[in-house]
Amino acid sequence: MSSKTVELEAQLIERILRRREEIISEAEKRAKEIIEEAREKVRKILVEGRETQLRLAGTDLKAVRDRILGEAEQEGRRKIMEARKEVISRVFNEVEDRLRAIAEGRDRSVNYLEVLLKLISEAASAVGERELVIAANERDMKYLTRELGGIEGAINKALGYDVKLTVEEEPIDCFGGVIVYDHPKRKIFYNTLDGRLLKARKGMEAEIAKVLGVI
Amino acid sequence: MEVKRYVEVSERLRRLLDDAEKQAKEIITQAEERAKKMVADVEEEAKNMRLKVETGEILDELVKDAEKSAEDEAKKVLEEYERKLSTLKEIPQERVQKAIELILRGVLPQ
Numbered sequence: 001m002s003s004k005t006v007e008l009e010a011q012l013i014e015r016i017l018r019r020r021e022e023i024i025s026e027a028e029k030r031a032k033e034i035i036e037e038a039r040e041k042v043r044k045i046l047v048e049g050r051e052t053q054l055r056l057a058g059t060d061l062k063a064v065r066d067r068i069l070g071e072a073e074q075e076g077r078r079k080i081m082e083a084r085k086e087v088i089s090r091v092f093n094e095v096e097d098r099l100r101a102i103a104e105g106r107d108r109s110v111n112y113l114e115v116l117l118k119l120i121s122e123a124a125s126a127v128g129e130r131e132l133v134i135a136a137n138e139r140d141m142k143y144l145t146r147e148l149g150g151i152e153g154a155i156n157k158a159l160g161y162d163v164k165l166t167v168e169e170e171p172i173d174c175f176g177g178v179i180v181y182d183h184p185k186r187k188i189f190y191n192t193l194d195g196r197l198l199k200a201r202k203g204m205e206a207e208i209a210k211v212l213g214v215i
Numbered sequence: 216m217e218v219k220r221y222v223e224v225s226e227r228l229r230r231l232l233d234d235a236e237k238q239a240k241e242i243i244t245q246a247e248e249r250a251k252k253m254v255a256d257v258e259e260e261a262k263n264m265r266l267k268v269e270t271g272e273i274l275d276e277l278v279k280d281a282e283k284s285a286e287d288e289a290k291k292v293l294e295e296y297e298r299k300l301s302t303l304k305e306i307p308q309e310r311v312q313k314a315i316e317l318i319l320r321g322v323l324p325q
Binding site: 032095 | 315
């Protein structure tokens with residue numbers, strides 16, 4: 001056998017072995033693809049299965065979700081409402097302190113005696129009788145009793161007609177302002193600072209919340 | 216003599232390639248069978264999943280999952296409210312003063 005023939009034979013064997021490896025390698029590659037495709041299909045089937053479960057149990061699951069989220073929303077809103085109420089209460093408490101200070105003469109930024117006259121005048125006008133009784137707290141009652149003549153004159157001037165005022169001997173429990181009524185107590189006008197603050201609180205809460213930016 | 220040897224070698228090489236083809240087919244067949252089984256198993260599982268809901272067997276589990284997911288969402292909802300709460304507690308003093316003056320104007324006779 002010539003050396004050339006041996007060389008040709010070796011080349012042929014090498015080519016065939018390479019081809020053999022290629023055939024196996026291609027088959028392995030294809031097998032991997034087949035398994036990967038199957039895995040993808042498995043994933044899809046499982047997802048669809050889960051979706052089917054959720055669809056079938058949908059109403060129950062929605063009820064659970066709505067309940068839990070509803071409770072959280074409710075709790076959150078309750079906390080906000082409480083905080084808002086607390087903030088507004090704090091402001092009204094500060095106003096009450098200011099009013100007490102004004103009525104007791106500790107806060108001189110407002111002339112309380114002028115306020116008192118206006119409150120009496122407003123109440124007298126509302127009652128609309130010529131003989132009136134004024135009830136006030138102990139401190140104001142003493143002042144009104146002492147200055148009754150002057151006060152009556154000022155009220156007459158403000159009203160544009162004459163009224164006869166008397167001061168109730170029993171003090172009322174309030175931090176300022178008056179209650180005015182006719183003698184038979186058929187017409188009573190409550191014009192205490194306490195009452196006016198309470199009325200303001202009922203009527204102004206929304207407005208105050210807006211000013212505070214807590215709406 | 217050389218021709219005979221050539222024929223023998225050729226024959227061996229042809230068998231080698233035939234074996235490789237057979238082996239390749241076997242690899243692919245095995246993969247196909249495995250894939251077929253994987254899909255069949257999961258199809259069966261999906262069928263059972265549906266059945267479990269229909270019979271109510273898995274409902275508790277699904278409800279638990281839904282609860283867990285809703286609780287996570289609820290936590291976020293509450294966190295958002297807490298954030299709003301903290302801003303509520305930090306009202307600028309000038310706004311508070313403005314509110315006080317407004318109320319005083321409403322309470323005191325003008």
